[in-house]
Structure formats: structure tokens, C-alpha cells
Amino acid sequence: MLNYGEALKTQRLISKLTQNQLSKYTGIGQDNISRWESGEVLPNIDFCVQLAEFYHISLDELVGRDF
Numbered sequence: 001m002l003n004y005g006e007a008l009k010t011q012r013l014i015s016k017l018t019q020n021q022l023s024k025y026t027g028i029g030q031d032n033i034s035r036w037e038s039g040e041v042l043p044n045i046d047f048c049v050q051l052a053e054f055y056h057i058s059l060d061e062l063v064g065r066d067f
Contacts, residue, residue, distance in 0.1 A: 005039035007064030011055050012037075026054050 012022055012033075019037070023030035028047060035041045043051070052062045060066075 002064050004042060004063050005037045009037040011062060026050060
């Protein structure tokens with residue numbers, strides 16, 4: 001099973017961003033980012049699309065899905 005929180009965190013770290021910086025750049029609340037990365041909750045598809053577009057990657061890449 002994929003660990004979505006770790007995958008989201010990995011993408012943020014690859015971009016050399018803090019949660020606070022990502023929040024400022026995307027308009028997504030830092031508290032949401034924290035809960036997603038910790039695995040407390042999953043982001044809805046709209047937020048996933050927003051993050052994938054921000055990082056210029058596919059949704060598969062965003063969540064760590066490998067073929």
C-alpha cells in the first residue's frame with residue numbers, strides 16, 4: 001500500500017520547501033499539509049490536482065505511484 005503522506009512530504013522536500021512556504025505559495029493551509037503528511041487525513045482530489053500542478057508532475061508521481 002502506498003504511503004501518501006510520505007509521498008507528499010517527499011515532493012515538498014524535493015522542492016526544498018517548508019510546510020509554511022508551500023502553504024504560502026499554494027494557498028493551502030499549513031495545518032492541512034501537516035495532517036496530510038502525517039497520514040492523519042488524506043487530501044481530496046482537488047488539493048491533489050493543485051499540488052501536482054504546482055510541482056509540475058502527474059498525480060501518480062505526487063502520490064508515489066510507480067509503474
